[in-house]
Amino acid sequence: MYKLFSMQRSGNSYKARLALAFLDAPYRCIEVDILRGESRTPDFLAKNPSGQVPLLEVAQGRYLAESNAILWYLAVGTSLAPDTRMDRAEALQWMFFEQHALEPNIGSAYFWLCLVKGGRDLQTHALEDWLERGYAALQVMENHLKTHDYFAAGQLTIADIALYGYTHVADQCDFDLSTFPSVNAWLRRVEQTPGFVTMDWTPAPAPHDHANFAAEA
Numbered sequence: 001m002y003k004l005f006s007m008q009r010s011g012n013s014y015k016a017r018l019a020l021a022f023l024d025a026p027y028r029c030i031e032v033d034i035l036r037g038e039s040r041t042p043d044f045l046a047k048n049p050s051g052q053v054p055l056l057e058v059a060q061g062r063y064l065a066e067s068n069a070i071l072w073y074l075a076v077g078t079s080l081a082p083d084t085r086m087d088r089a090e091a092l093q094w095m096f097f098e099q100h101a102l103e104p105n106i107g108s109a110y111f112w113l114c115l116v117k118g119g120r121d122l123q124t125h126a127l128e129d130w131l132e133r134g135y136a137a138l139q140v141m142e143n144h145l146k147t148h149d150y151f152a153a154g155q156l157t158i159a160d161i162a163l164y165g166y167t168h169v170a171d172q173c174d175f176d177l178s179t180f181p182s183v184n185a186w187l188r189r190v191e192q193t194p195g196f197v198t199m200d201w202t203p204a205p206a207p208h209d210h211a212n213f214a215a216e217a
C-alpha cells in the first residue's frame with residue numbers, strides 16, 4: 001500500500017490525494033505539519049532532501065517527491081493519463097504551466113493569506129505581484145476552457161487535477177473568480193466526477209495505523 005506524506009491544507013498534497021481518490025487506490029496518509037517544521041527534520045529530509053510535501057513512498061524506502069511527478073506515477077496505465085503522444089505532451093504542457101504560472105502565485109497567496117497567521121502583513125509587498133500573475137494564469141485557463149471541457153485529451157486527466165489544486169481555493173485568497181465563467185464551469189465539472197473528494201477529506205486510517213503513526217512519520 002502506498003504511504004503519502006501530506007499536509008491537509010496543502011494544495012500540492014491535495015493533488016496527490018485527489019488522484020488517489022479518483023483511482024480508488026488505498027493508501028496511508030501521514031500528516032506533516034510544515035508550519036511546525038515537520039518537513040525539515042533530519043528524518044524527513046533523508047526521505048526528501050527538498051523538505052516538502054507531498055511525498056509518496058511507492059515501495060519500502062523508495063520515495064517520490066514533486067506533486068506532478070506523483071500524479072504521473074499514479075496515473076500511468078489509467079484513464080487519468082492520456083495515451084497518445086500529443087495528448088500526453090499537452091497534459092505535461094499544462095502541468096508545467098501549473099508549476100510556473102499558477103502555483104507560485106495562487107499557491108503563495110493561499111499559503112500566506114490562509115495558512116500563516118499574520119501572513120497578509122508579512123507579504124504586503126508580494127501580494128500585488130501574485131494577484132497580477134495569478135490573474136494572468138487564470139485568463140490563460142479561461143481562454144482554453146471557452147472551447148474545451150478539460151485541459152488535455154478531451155477528458156479529465158492529471159492535468160485537470162494539477163490545475164484544480166490551487167484554482168479551487170483562489171477565491172479564499174483575494175482572487176475574484178466571478179469574471180472567469182469557463183473556469184467556474186470546469187471547477188464544477190471536476191467536482192461532479194465520480195470519486196471526487198474535497199481538500200478536507202482524509203482516508204480512514206488502516207486498523208494498525210494508530211499505534212505506528214507517530215513513530216513512522
Ligand SMILES: N[C@@H](CCC(=O)N[C@@H](CS)C(=O)NCC(=O)O)C(=O)O
Nearest residue numbers: 010012034051052053054066067068
Ligand atoms: N513543486 C513542489 C512544491 C511542493 C511544496 O511547495 N510543498 C509545500 C507545501 S504546499 C511544502 O512542503 N513546504 C514546506 C517547506 O518548503 O518547508 C510540488 O509540486 O510538490
